[in-house]
Amino acid sequence: MAAGVSRLRPRIGLAVMLATLVAPAAAGCVPDNRAAPPRNDDPAVVNPVLPTPQRSPSAQIAATARLVENALVQKGLRVAQAIGPYRPSEPAGLTTAPRAIYQVDLGVADTGYIVIYELLDPTAAGERGREFAAYLGKGFGQTNFPLDAQFALSQSGATLIFTWWSPSRAPDDGQARTAFDTVATIGQPVPVTK
Incomplete structure (x- = not known):
């Protein structure tokens, strides 16, 4: 009998040791729903879709674009909707605003944008407009432009014009x-002070 007890003792010791090691590891695999952050399965809230430039501008944007085009044509410059993608650095309040992108033909692909x-x-x-001007005037708003960049921001009715x-x-x-x-002469200027 004593021999049987002595054989159980090492097995019990091994079982206790395994339980001590395995139990905490297994507990870590079970999700603790009390600490889980609230779920939001709506992808539009988690990753909002940013608007793409309008290919067929709204009536308001088209009216402002005509003002811009007429002024530039009088100076002998051509402007058209931009072909390539462009998105300027902008404050959060404008990230979801509808927009159209135009480009003055200056002979270089990445210049002359008008939003x-x-x-x-x-x-x-x-x-x-005031939020955008403050954003461009300091901090992060300036980091995405060359050091010598100059900004023109103006308001025409319910539209903002930026270049x-x-x-x-x-x-x-x-x-x-x-x-x-x-x-810069079109609409009511919104001053940007660097």
Whole structure:
């Protein structure tokens, strides 16, 4: 009998040791629903879809685009909807705003962009314009543009018009400056102070 007891003792010791090691590991595999963050299965909330530029602009954007085009044509410049993708650095309040992207033909693919944002009404456009100007005036808003970038932001009704230019990146300084200055005259200016 004593021999049988002594054989059980090592097995019991081994069982206790295994239980001590396996139990905490197994407990870690069981999800603790009390600590789980709330689930949201709506992908639009988790990853909101950002608007793509409008290929067929709304009536408001089209009206503003005609103002821009007419002013640029009078200066001998051509403008059309941008072919390639473009999205400027912008504050959170504008990330979901409908927009159309235009480009002045300056002879270089990544210059001359004009973004026309559409907002609900002129009051909302004014608020978002001030937010955008503050964003461009300091901090992160400037990091996505060359150091010598100049910004033109204005409001025309319920739309915002945004463009920028950089003397160091412009192939034809005079033509790029003319385009920038012309776009800056359209609508009510929203000052951007760096």
